[in-house]
Amino acid sequence: MQDYLKRILTARVYDVAIETPLEAAPNLSARIGNTLLFKREDMQPVFSFKLRGAYNKMAQLTPAQLQRGVIAASAGNHAQGVALSAHRLGCKAVIVMPTTTPQVKIDAVRHFGQDAIEIVLFGDSYSDACTRAYALEKERQLTFVHPFDDPDVIAGQGTVGMEILRQHQAPIHAIFCAIGGGGLIAGVAAYVKQVRPDIKVIGVQTNDSDAMFQSMQAGQRVQLNDVGLFSDGTAVKLVGEETFRVCQHYVDEIVRVDTDAVCAAIKDVFQDTRSILEPAGALAVAGAKLYAKREKLTGKTLIPVACGANMNFDRLRFVAERAEIGEKREAILAVTIPETPGSFRQFCTLLGSRNITEFNYRFADPKAAQVFVGVQVKDPAETATLVATLQQNELRTLDLTDNEMAKLHLRHLVGGHSAGVSDEILFRFEFPERPGALMNFLNRMSHNWNISLFHYRNHGADYGRVLVGMQVPHHDKDALRAFLDGLGYPYWDESENPAYRLFLG
Structure with a gap:
């Protein structure tokens, strides 16, 4: 083990690599009550410590x-x-x-x-x-040239730890490193534990790619049959023999996080740095947040290594969708409301001033309506309070926030044909993204018209795209026109749209 200290101190990395900054994260630090410093390895010429x-x-x-x-x-x-x-x-x-x-x-x-x-x-x-x-x-x-299980490779990665201790000589509670095969954490731990043994070195893995965690638990290397591919940079079935040996000797513990937590961490880093990490690059940040909450830490200095930013642009859609859930700031609910005029308005009133992030509904039963709704909340406690409020008002409610099938698929599948809907007219609206826009719509709409379809998802724009089906008798067409013109929202009649006829009409 002593050999690693010499190897790291004499490593040849700076012909091509740079000494990356240790950057403060003021927003995230304030939120979790500790000082977080990102080690910005995503700023390397290849956007990674590798x-x-x-x-x-x-x-x-x-x-x-x-x-x-x-x-x-x-x-x-x-x-x-x-x-x-x-x-x-x-x-x-x-x-x-x-x-x-x-x-x-x-x-x-x-x-x-x-x-x-x-x-x-x-x-x-x-x-x-x-x-x-x-x-x-x-x-x-x-x-x-092995990506992790080689002493020279481990030593090269260990220069990350060397730089951290040189850049921040004040107390550090813990350094967090993502783990795939273990090269980064082995190098960082080998240096840090020989120079500042009081500093914890903590590994972070995803729940579905936790080969090092299982190996440390078993006391021997464990090979996984399958690995999750969301964090593709750490999707390793079997950790290195040498990295496992070093981790056994020096690493304090390994924490595991889920996909939603990683998405939330990507958003956290963006808000503080305006940089977008790849999932593996944000793993350490997610782990630091989980650890600080679990240990109830306050006033400590935590340093996650932001180890990569080679993000596939197409993946950003999924990340944005799941980030709020990962922070427990969005509740996904299934609510049963009576299929009677005014019940939809009552339901929205019970939601109060909370921001609605998603709303899916299609008429299916003449007695009860099944609504799939996303609501912005401060924390899980507020979700529990909201569910209790709805239940007290005789609206059966199911919390789907942790339901993977609902988050991945159901939200996109709510709808279908409905034979029981007559006089349905379909409109596409652009609602202004401000409190009260939906209630303004509902209050202006005639109480004699029934909403038979409603779909909305917040996309972060200054207006919301909303699809609404309304049952409007033919003799109310003039009143409908007056309602639409008085509303002041841009709209398009989609009643003859072939996609509507094929899938929803």
Whole structure:
């Protein structure tokens, strides 16, 4: 273990890597009552810490090894580190990546040269890609640059810990590192625990990719059958032999977080830095928040390593959808209300001034209406209070906030054909995103008209897109026109829309 201190102090990383800042997070710090400092490894030239270990390993290869070339297996960030290092050192590199790797990472690797870099896509996870890389290593007589299970790679990553202690010499309660194979936390822990053993080093993993957690619990390496791919940068089925040995010796504990918590952490970092981390990059932040809450910490300094920002842009839709739930600031409810005029208005009145984030309803039964609604809340306690209030007013309510099927699928499927709806007219509106816009709509609408369909989802714009079906008798057409014109909201009649006829009419 003493050897790691020397290896880290003499690591060759700064030919290509930069010393990243330790940046304050004032908004998140104020919210959790502790000082959070982000170690901004997402600011590296390849937007990840992986460059450190890859270059440190390759810079120590012999000229003959460099001449033959190198090979690596990676979910993306290590691949970019190897590619940049190969470009700088003038050698060829073969990169084996899982087929699930985000396109942004594949394109980033290709950026370093089509002639020098060969990309091979194989398997669904890092472990699958690694198996293929080992076969190609022997077949082509290449030098394997492991993403984590190599002392030189671990030492390169350990320079992150060295920089943290140099940059912040005041007390630190804990440093948090995301764990995939364990290279980053092994390097950081090996340095920190030999220089400042009072500082806790805490690993963070997702619930569905927790190979290191299970291995530490079992006292031996445990191989997972499957891993979750949302945090693709940490989707490792089997941790390294050397990283496991170092973690057993130095790591204080490992906390696990779910997908919603990671999405919330991505949003937290954005609000403080205006930077967007990838899921693996935000893992440490999610872990620090969970740990601070669990331990009831106040006034402590916590340093999560923001280890990567190679985010697939398409994934942002999912992150934005789940961030509020991850912070327990959105409640998802299923509410049964009487299918009678005025009951919808009564229900909205009971919600009070709370911001409605989503509303899905389709007429299905002449006696009872099933409403799927999202409501912005301060915390889980407010959710419980709201549910109790609705129940007391004889509105049967089911809390779906932690129901994965409801969050992933049901919210997009509420609706369908309804044979019992007559005289239905469908309108698409743009509601102003301000309190009272919905109640203004309901109060102006004739009490003789029934709402048969309602769909709304807050998209963060200055107006809300709302789809409304109303049962309006033919003789009320003039009154309908007066209502629409007096409302003042932009609207479009979608009653003849073929999509409506096919799926909802």
